[in-house]
Amino acid sequence: MLQAINISKSFPGVKALNAVNLSFYPSKVNAILGENGAGKSTLLKILTGVYTEYEGEIRLNESTVKFKTIKDAQKAGIAIIHQELNLIPTLSITENLFLGQEIYTKWGLLDSKKMNQKAEELLKKLQLNSSPTTLIQNLKVGEQQLIEIAKALLTDAQIILMDEPTSALSDKEIDNLHRIIHELKNEDKTIVYISHKMDELFQIADTYNVMRDGNSIDAGEMAQASEQDLIRKMVGREVKIEKKTATNFSNENILEVKNLNLKHPHITNKDQLKDISFNVKKGEILGIFGLMGAGRTELLETIFGMNPASMTGEITIDNQTVSLKSPKDAIQYGIAFATEDRKTEGLILGMSISSNISLTTLQTTQLLNESQEKSVAHDYIKQLGIKTPSESQLCVNLSGGNQQKVVLAKWLSTNPKVLLLDEPTRGIDINAKNEIYELIKKLTHEGKSIVVVSSEIPEILALSDRILVMSEGQMKATLLTSEANEDILLKYAI
Amino acid sequence: MNKELLKKSQSLIALFLLCLVISVLSDKFLTTNNLWNVLRQISVNICISVGMTLIVLMAGIDLSVGSVLAFTSAVCAGLLKNGIAIQSLDLFIGFTVLGSVLSALIIGLMMGIFNGWVITKFSLPPFVATLAMLTIARGATMLYTQGIPISNLGSSFEFIGSGWLLGIPVPVWISTIMVLIVVFITKKTAFGRYIYAIGGNEKAAFLSGININNIKLAVYGIAGMMAAIGGVLVTSRLNSAQPNAGTSYELDSIAAVVIGGTSLSGGVGTVTGTVIGAVIIGVLNNGLVLLNVSPFWQQVVKGLVILLAVIIDKKSKK
Structure with a gap:
């Protein structure tokens, strides 16, 4: 279990996080809801070792951890899939997957064969029909996202943070992503999921954490929450989107x-x-x-x-x-x-x-x-x-x-x-x-x-x-x- | 607020400290004669560098300015001294000082526009396109001069580089006017705004309806003309066009731009910053000579100063 306990973080002139408390459970999809500026990105950056200065405490499986670098967080088994993908478009799938963790032969040279083999296994698991030698720039956005997930799986991450993973995906790709998330859940991994899309959260999330203006507002089981209720907590007022009925255009x-x-x-x-x-x-x-x-x-x-x-x-x-x-x-x-x-x-x-x-x-x-x-x-x-x-x-x-x-x-x-x-x-x-x-x-x-x-x-x-x-x-x-x-x-x- | 001001004026502070150190070490530095001398020497680099600033603001680069300077210098001197003689037609065209200077400027402009044309028409990286022009223009200079300096250009021409006007050297007048014009362009015209916009985000600028290619042509053209102004100044100062004039001037001008705080990735920077950068380089050159530092060490020191300036600039922007 990953916990953020009383975490505060200030930037010059703004308090981005104000003693927030959130818990993320294994074999569950833990949603974080909040408007832009609620503090979600700041929290993610603290959890992944990007920001190292903060007040409060991060607990990983009941023991306190303090990440000094992004590598530290990776070693502790935390991986993040960013909204903006971090792949190198001119390198192949395999090269991207193994970037910084290449496998070598006994002569100290790159072992492409072994790496491609491993990459292929991962691609199969993610149901991605591309050869491991395909360049990233030839993949669709949705496929690139799967490569990011493959990267997380390769490091054997136990906790995978996803920041708006579906904002650029088609429905088909979203379905595939959700299927993979289900599998990861079954493998006892902790998924932290940020999305603006309510219907999607109701489909996939098990727990929710609502943040607003740098505070943690509420948390609970998704099954017991209602959309109106969550939106109200996020924005502090009720918002409803309705089908347009009135029209006023001319014939011109x-x-x-x-x-x-x-x-x-x-x-x-x-x-x-x-x-x-x-x-x-x-x-x-x-x-x-x-x-x-x-x-x-x-x-x-x-x-x-x-x-x-x-x-x-x-x-x-x-x-x-x-x-x-x-x-x-x-x-x-x-x-x-x-x-x-x-x-x-x-x-x-x-x-x-x-x-x-x-x-x-x-x-x-x-x-x-x-x-x-x-x-x-x-x-x-x-x-x-x-x-x-x-x-x-x-x-x-x-x-x-x-x-x-x-x-x-x-x-x-x-x-x-x-x-x-x-x-x-x-x-x-x-x-x-x-x-x-x-x-x-x-x-x-x-x-x-x-x-x-x-x-x-x-x-x-x-x-x-x-x-x-x-x-x-x-x-x-x-x-x-x-x-x-x-x-x-x-x-x-x- | 004070912190902002400090950041903005840090290159001025660096310049002040540099002057302070040199004047403590050498009593020749702070003399009127020497200071005018420094300003006269840097006026060439200032002209080139303000043109370079416009290009760098657009996230481009121009490696050809030194060679363009040499070619326009040779043409200016050649036209003035020998005119154009076409024997088959039994035709001779002579050039006045004004005529030869204007011809040099127009040729510089055309060479710059050619750079811009190659860059926009064939989508070549500016580095490559202007690298080619660096070689072409140098070769053309050698062909035109046959490798021999063109000297003895007359005293009225000499006035441009060596004369005084109202107690100030003429090259300083010229470079100052050029700086004022380019500052005006960057601060007060839509054209200048577009330069920043293209460097900041070319795609967004294009989608806003800006004709990117035309702006680029114009900016490379201006830079070519600025190099030609430098060429005229150099020629007049020496009263001679040297085939190897301007060698590695592109590096000095890029250094001035960078020390002045303009980002090589475009969109950020000022012309006044570049001027301060050029003055820093000029003062440093002058100081090292006054202190009898060997030419070899001068280069090393200059390189280290560039590194230091850019590192400090980067740190302070964080």
């Missing part, structure tokens, strides 16, 4: 896509998008649902002018057929695109909020007007409820939800006709999620049209007026939200 077509095809960037004779046609009306929210690899992101990217060379088909904006050669063109025609990955595609993290917002509206030859930039940023901070001491704050210092709001502000400042949103609430806590939902709906009242891609069914149902379901680059169905539900969406998506 703003965006029309006809017979859109997109060639695969590497594989010839393969299409990433096949014959996609749809339209979006003024003030409408079109939801696009599909599993990973369905071509959702590629569709948005193509509409945003990112694949001019490999696409065919017709895009019409405001009844004008356009040829989009670059994002710059797309922006000029009134399209905005908030990408899925805020950190690598959405924001310049080392720049201030105001500079990020003005980036989309500046002209190259123009002089800067900082007071105007600041007042624009100030307005958006107020309007969107961005939590920050000032508009000069660097984006790297903002929480995920607030970063996403800056991304939205940056695009709203271009006054777009169509706003493309790719997983707008990925990795964001429930409170901020609801704020973003409200914001998106409000935008449609101002006559903006929105295309939202999401892999979360409740989100799709809560936001969309109509839903387009994609699978393997093709359109499978277009449904009114009133006639859609979870089963129907999944039926078309698989």
Whole structure:
């Protein structure tokens, strides 16, 4: 059993953990629930030897341990699978698995044969049909995650911490992960599981620990908990996501896509998008649902002018057929695109909020007007409820939800006709999620049209007026939200 | 707040300490003559380094500045002295001082733009593309000069590198104006903002509708022109174009940029930091000469100072 007893941790100006007490039991999946900023990541970093300065005590099987390094924690049998994967893309599966713990022959050379053999056994156990010599960069995200798990198994870790392991996985991959977690449970391992997805936690977790603002709020058996109750404990108020019923869009077509095809960037004779046609009306929210690899992101990217060379088909904006050669063109025609990955595609993290917002509206030859930039940023901070001491704050210092709001502000400042949103609430806590939902709906009242891609069914149902379901680059169905539900969406998506 | 200020001014403090130590060890350092001399000497590196700063801010690098300096120096001197003579057409074009200087600047600009074009068009790493230009431009210099210096360029041309204006050496005027222009670009123009944005996150910048390739072309072009300004200054100072001028100047300018606190991975840094970096290197060079340190030891000391500066910078940013 792994216990955190009265653990406190302070950073300059913030108390990240305030005497928290949590216990994680073997042969159980122990969930940690909490919004962003609740202190989950800090706790994980203490448990895995990243942060070595803290008050309180960690007990492993009734004896106190103090990790001085990450290696110490690994030796004690604690492994962590991070939200952002820590693999080296240009090395093979085997090379990644054995990194730092290579097996040598009696001559002191690498024993590739033995390592590949062992890797193959592990892959079989995880039901991953790839050769151990496959490069990591050729694996899907879900498969890469399994490699991280294999790494943990290889070190014979008894305690495996998983930080939002399913945030980038398709349902199929999630099922496989859950199956593996069950097996690990049967082998008496302790699983610590962090996720924002409630339905998933109810499926897989045995115990729960709720954290809020650096405190441990409550713990207990998952079987005796209710979703409403847990959410209330996490956010301190009741939040419910409901299917959208009211619609207010007009009949006017703003965006029309006809017979859109997109060639695969590497594989010839393969299409990433096949014959996609749809339209979006003024003030409408079109939801696009599909599993990973369905071509959702590629569709948005193509509409945003990112694949001019490999696409065919017709895009019409405001009844004008356009040829989009670059994002710059797309922006000029009134399209905005908030990408899925805020950190690598959405924001310049080392720049201030105001500079990020003005980036989309500046002209190259123009002089800067900082007071105007600041007042624009100030307005958006107020309007969107961005939590920050000032508009000069660097984006790297903002929480995920607030970063996403800056991304939205940056695009709203271009006054777009169509706003493309790719997983707008990925990795964001429930409170901020609801704020973003409200914001998106409000935008449609101002006559903006929105295309939202999401892999979360409740989100799709809560936001969309109509839903387009994609699978393997093709359109499978277009449904009114009133006639859609979870089963129907999944039926078309698989 | 005080801590922030201390961090920002630490390179200035280092410069002050360096001056203090040298002036204690040598009574020749703190003389007007010597100080003007130092400033005149570093004005070439300052011109090159402010151009380099823009490139490094974009997470790029330019290894060709020394060779571009040499080629533009040779062209400037060659045009001024010999003009262009096309015998088959029985044509001779002579150049004034202004004409030959402008030609050198335009050629520097074009060579920089060529660097940028290769980097953006073929997605080559800037290190490789500018390494090629380093060799090409040096070779072109040798071809143009046949390996022989072009000297005796006249007294009006000499004024640029050796003259005084309002009690200040002309090269110091020129480098100061260049610094002010580039500071203005980085702080006050959208173009400058874009440079930081590209270095901070190129993908996000591209998706924000910025024409990355054009910005890169322009920045490499500016750096090439800055190297050409350095070339003109060097030529005028010596009243001669040397075929091997500017050798390893790229290293001095990268050192100035790095000592000035600009991150080689882009997005973070200032032009004023680079200027302080260039002054530190200049003062160090001068001090070592005044103290009669052997040229071999000078190199070792310079290297150690660069290491120290970057280590301190890294520590203080944590």
